[in-house]
Amino acid sequence: MHVLAVDVMSGDSGPDVVIHAVYNMLAKNDDVKVILVGEKKSFSTLLSENPRVEVENASDVVPMNELPSRAIRRRHSSMRRSVEMVAEGRAHVAVSAGNTGCLLGVSHIVLRSAKGVLRPAFASFIPSGKTDGSCMLDLGANIECSAEMLHQFALMGSALVRSVKGINQPRVGLLNVGEENFKGREELRKASELLQNDKRVNFIGNIEGNDIYFGIADVVVCDGFTGNVVLKTTEGVAKMIRGIIADAFRQDWLSRLCGLAAMPVLSKLQRTMDPRRYNGACLLGLRGLVVKSHGNADVRSFEAALGYAISAVRRNINGVIDEVSLPDTPPAAADEEISSLPLAKGNIT
């Protein structure tokens, strides 16, 4: 049995969406158990009889606009309790739709960094051309990244792709504004050098924004600011194009007729392009597994994040990262005050 600790309370959507998604997921996965974490009285009416569902009471909630430095002090929050379930060995993974910076801060305090890891990073698989997706990281855990952090992201991303996709030498690209290695900011130039000199990494050099979606790299490395902007831009463009397509087939009677005729293909297209299918990012580099869902996920979308969490557990993603022999840097002091972390003020939602 794989056990998921699900934070029922955090996020914009409320327990209704989360619990609905959990039951949908359970119906499709026989080998999964769920611990619903939150204030039981606020969702007890939503529960139905299921031996694979357990409730862990948590009296507090981290609001979506909370500062990470304050979030970690809420010791009885559903977010913290969910992550603690993993630390205590009661769950294999925690899933939360809470504020990114807060989830990062809480996870870091509770689970601590894996050996040698400077900073954890959010990673996800993004659709790319004809391949079934590239791993992109960091997607928002670290607003500013040193060359050494970017180097580690490459190692962690490579380990992930090796395990999940069975690719022996995953191609790593560094997201930049030009292919030449003198391009971009100082830390990117330095990271490029580190990657070139590390034989464990199959570094293909700098890649640009338009390369992300063409399967040129199996791992796309960038800082969390850029990764977050890219991810959200992608969502925006896809949504705009879905709108353009829908409008095009609605313009006049001829277009509507075309639309009717093409309905089988169009419906399939809209499903393929549905951004909700790609919800879920894994926090890599901690001594335990945490998956973050979009804050405003709907049922379909939260179900995708749960699915992502299950596959992360099945693939033993964390074990994989532990195996990475990261550069011999002193591990970040895991119990340091969160306010000293760069994410304290610069986190993302």
Place this chain on the structure above:
Amino acid sequence: MHVLAVDVMSGDSGPDVVIHAVYNMLAKNDDVKVILVGEKKSFSTLLSENPRVEVENASDVVPMNELPSRAIRRRHSSMRRSVEMVAEGRAHVAVSAGNTGCLLGVSHIVLRSAKGVLRPAFASFIPSGKTDGSCMLDLGANIECSAEMLHQFALMGSALVRSVKGINQPRVGLLNVGEENFKGREELRKASELLQNDKRVNFIGNIEGNDIYFGIADVVVCDGFTGNVVLKTTEGVAKMIRGIIADAFRQDWLSRLCGLAAMPVLSKLQRTMDPRRYNGACLLGLRGLVVKSHGNADVRSFEAALGYAISAVRRNINGVIDEVSLPDTPPAAADEEISSLPLAKGNIT
């Protein structure tokens, strides 16, 4: 008559593409004259009789992988001569598909910054939802930007939108990873403060990647690294989706039939989503107008950049920027050595 100085030699595509595009454009615009700048003997066979075409000989070419610091020393390059045509008052705008950093360096040296402008920025109109496009800047002139530069981009972008679209109080959004003003990097938080306190700017606050394409802001302000990545990501996503659509209508005989039936709408869609239509970015903040085309533009795409240049001249975009009373900062020393500019090593292509 509006006069365009067109750099025939720079870029990846060669004189053939550029000259073909020029003749196409001239056929559609009676009030435009073109000065073709480059080594005449390399394209003389491509010329046909047209009283609105003139040739200015330039013996040198700036290669696509040239460093800006070296590009500005090529005094007889087609790039430099094109920009000089503007400085000498012989053309209203220069158009080049050359290396971005080089074009920026050369333009800066030849034309100098407009009064009070800290740094020029590349601006373009990007498609956004139901509106006819938001102005986004900087798209790659400045890899790193101070709060003061971002503040000026907001002023320049607002002036541009006011003039081009007749919007009196253009809504300005600062691209960030969250709406709250404590988000993002230090310079973004400071820029947010400057914008909030400047009554000339209709600042709507931070916007995120997914907001760009929904017409929430008339002006989207960001540093050149982020802007460049966003622009290229957009191209990549749009191209991927065009591929997905084409594939979907090709999968089996039923899909092909649907595709045939929907052909009138699909062709129109593919045209709307053609990224070549959006080629061209204007360098704002100099004492003269320069438009940059994609380096690998084809005829269709270069024609779009020429169209962009013509509309920039018709709208007197530079006059508009001159009218902006920018914050009273000392003007950048225009004839300083290019090597001291941040773009010298961190330029983009």
